[in-house]
Every structure is written in C-alpha cells, then in structure tokens.
Amino acid sequence: MATNTARREPYIGEKRNFKREGYGVYVYENQYFRYEGEWKNGKKHGHGKLLMKDGTYYEGQFVNGEINGHGFKYFSFSHCKYTGQFLDGEMHGYGVMQYKDGSIYEGHWHKNKKQGFGVLRTSSKAVYEGTFSGHQRNGEGSQTYEGKHKLSNGDRYEGYWVMDKRHGHGELYCADFSYYVGQFAEDMFHGEGKMQHASGMLYFGQWLHGFPSRLATKLKLIVEESPLVIRQGQPFKIAVKCLDDEDNEVEEDQGREIQVMAGFKYIPPKQGSVLFDMIEDVEEKPIPTPFGYEVVSYPLTDQLSEEEVTAEDDKGEKSARDDDGEGEGGDIAEAGEGEEEGGKEVTGLSMEDGTATDLMQPPEPAASPSQDPANTELATEGTGNPCAITPVETTPLPPPVSTRRTEGGYVEWNNLQLSPPPPLYRPFVALDEDKKSNKKLSLKDKFGEYVLMVQDVTNPPFLGTRLEPVFLMLKLKRPKKIIVKKPKWDTQRHIVAAMQARYSSGGDP
Helix, strand or coil, X not given: CCCCCCCCCCEXXXXXXXXXXXXXXXXXXXXXXXXXXXXXXXXXXXXXXXXXXXXCEEEEEEECCEEEEEEEEEECCCCEEEEEEXXXXXXXXXXXXXXXXXXXXXXXXXXXXEEEEEEEECCCCCEEEEEEECCEEEEEEEEECCCCXXXXXXXXXXXXXXXXXXXXXXXXXXXXXCEEEEEEECCEEEEEEEEECCCCCEEEEEEECCEECXXXXXXXXXXXXXXXEEECCCCEEEEEEEECCCCCECCCCECCEEEEEEEEECCCCCCCCHHHHHHCCCCCCCEECCCCCEEEEECEECCCCHHHHHHHHHHHHHHHHHHHCCCCCCEEEEECCCCCCCCXXXXXXXXXXXXXXXXXXXXCCCCCCCCCHHHHHHXXXXXXXXXXXXXXXXCCCCCCCCCEECCCCEEEEEEEEECCCCCCCHHHHHHHHHHHHCCCCCHHHHHCEEEEEEEECCCCCHHHCCCCCEEEEEEEEXXXXXXXXXXXXXXXXXXXXXXXXXXXXXXXX
C-alpha cells in the first residue's frame, strides 16, 4: 500500500531568479541548523540568526554565507555570552565575554582566543589588565587579587607574565602593606629582589623558589659564660645573632624584632593554700624550658630610674656619715662572697638564726621631697634605734626591657638587670609557704637558677614563620659584702674635742 508523505520545503521566504533573496527561513538537511534572516544571491548575507539544536545560537552580521562582523553568540554548554567582532565564524577582534561564574573579559580576540590587550575581571576586586596570548596572561600586565594568593599574601602585582604566571621583573603590593620588587619565576619570588615586610623586616638579596636564599632559621645567644653568673644589682650584657642551618650569620636579616625576658622556676601552688585559691582563675601559663622544668616570667629591666639612683647615693652617703661618728672617717672595703675581715659588716643580709634573708625585695624608695633629711636623721637618733623605719613613698618598679630589631643579623643589650620581684610574686610566695611547712628549706633558694629567654616576636611573622626561642640559665649570687673597718675608740681624743667645742662656744673652762 503506497503512502503519500508530504515533503517539507527546506526554505520558506523570498526569492529572485530562483535564488533565495531577501528575508527567509532555511532549515538545513541535517536538521541541526536553522537560519532566519537576510539572503543575497542564495547566500546568508546581512542581519540574521543562526540557531543550533543544542540551544547555541548566533545573531548578527553575515557576509557571503559566513559569520563576519559584529554579533552576539550564546554558548549553551558553558552558558557564556559573547558580544563583539567575528571573522569566518570565529571570535576575532574586539569583544566582551561573560562567563557563567560572573567573570568578564573585555579585550581583543584572535581565532576564538584571548589575544592582545584586555581586561579580565574574575570578581569585583580581582582584576587583570594587560596583554594575553592564547587565552593566557602573557607579557606586561597588572593583577589585583581578592584575598591571599599563594605566597604573595598580596593585593596588586605589576610586572611581566609568561604562560599565565608571574615571570620576570615585577612589583608586588600586599594587602598587609608588605612590598616586594624584583624578579619572579613560575609565580614565585626568584632571583634578586627586595622585600619590605609589614612587620618592619627588610630583606635584600637573592631569592629561590619563593624564599630568601640566605634565610635565618635559628637564634644564637652570645654571653661570656654559660650558665651566666650575675650578682643582684649588677648589669650584664647579652647579644643575639641570626644564623642559618649551617650556623653562618645571616647579615641580610634586617629588622627582625627580638624580645628578651627572664623567668623563675614555676612552683605549682598546693590545693587548699591561699595562693591556690587566689590565682586559680588568673594563673599565668608557665613557659616550658629545655632544663626539665617550667618557668613563669620574672621582671627584667634595662633602665634604672633617676629616683632609685638618687636614693641609693643618699643611702650610701648617710651610711658613711653614721659610721664615721663625728667626722673621723673609717675605712670601707669590699670583700668577696664569704670573705670576712675585722670590723662591722654592712650588707643586705640579716644574720638572725644563721639564715640569709631574701635580697630580692623591692628596694627602699627615695625619700619624699616634703621630708627634711635633717629631721629624719634626728628622729632616728632620738629613738635610740638605728633600724627605726621612716615612712616613705612607694616607688614603682623599673620598666621592662624593650624589644629591639636586628641590624645585620645582630642585636645586643648592654645594661640588663633583674628587677625586684612584684608584690606577691607567686614562686616566692610558694617558697615562703614551703618554708613554713619545711624548716630545712631556706629562702636562699631564691638566689638559685633563673632563666633568660630570647624569642622572635616579629609580627606578623616574616613569611609566616618565627624563629624558635633560645634559653640560657642564669645563676644569681648575693651582692658582695661591704666591710666597714671602725677605728679603735680613743677616749683622750674625744675629751679634747669636747673641750675645744666648749671653749669655742664661750663656755666656762
């Protein structure tokens, strides 16, 4: 049985001389393409729209059957939209591409690829402006980043690119105000370059794969001896060097911030003690050391206030006057630890019960300006008690040691001193409590081993890393004893002096 199938005409539209001319619609034989638009001499020519079965379409200019000129194309598989110049069906010339993720490229194209100068915006803040080659950033250009980008931690790069990576000379302005200028390779600092870090560090020299070729990896503490033996009230000196893994000094290390602090052995308070109840919620976190115990910070200073210096000088002069009696000076000599000579010992030690009293107590503050030194001296003599306490004002503790920055991989402190402990210093309070429960424990234990700590506090850390801290054991000794040699009592000399004073005042012989 024969069936009649109606054959659909592939073209519906205007014709001239049996050729498609004017406006018409043509469906290709494969049913995949469909054209709606203008024709000339049987070819697509003028404005038209070419639709594909997958949803992709082009609308714009046609010349002699080819897509040429300005037009718009929608890509169904990627949801991209292109508006611009075409040549033989390819994006070629100036155009704007909008991507599905919101990115926008505006610039020149060559055979469907970004080529030449263009601007690529991947977000509102991430923008590249420069030259492209084969869809990649290539040549000179600037890139603004949104947030961190690999090692750059940066905001804006200006320089050269090769195959979509920073390569060659460039400048990087980081969001944290760090700055690098120099050579790049494979998107990393490589070659000669200079970095001004946000922390204040400065490095100028060779870089390898994103890091300085000579990078400090550790600190070294320079002292006269180890452990360092010091005496209370005597300043001491330390120096710190920045070294690499081969123990070579890294002179390129500039501006690294170094902190020095002291510590005393941490003694945990016993549960139920007054100290335990007082600091349970505010206890300072102990610091681990390589010596097998933890420490808590102890006051360290490199400054001595003028008030303290004046007070010490005044006390020295007054002590000399008191020991001289009526102006006849005695001999004053220094003796080393444990050395004894004839005469009276003037030290910070109380020899009661044969136990040394703690020297690490807050120093006697300077007298108030409102006090009359003469009246104070007379009041003391009137009591008959040379140890009578005169009311004084409280003197604040000296300021802590300030941090310093390296110069040529080196930094030093020349006038360090252990300050008096603050009131209720926890390790000493714990020692006092132990002494009450254990008579064999002496407060001289406070003159034991202290710890000096040096650490890298560069902030933010240089390239995200700080150097490991170093520790030094300090052995604190008591101050040297001052031996005052009193002259022998000469009764005749004092009688003659008293008679002369009486005659000079006009009294009767």
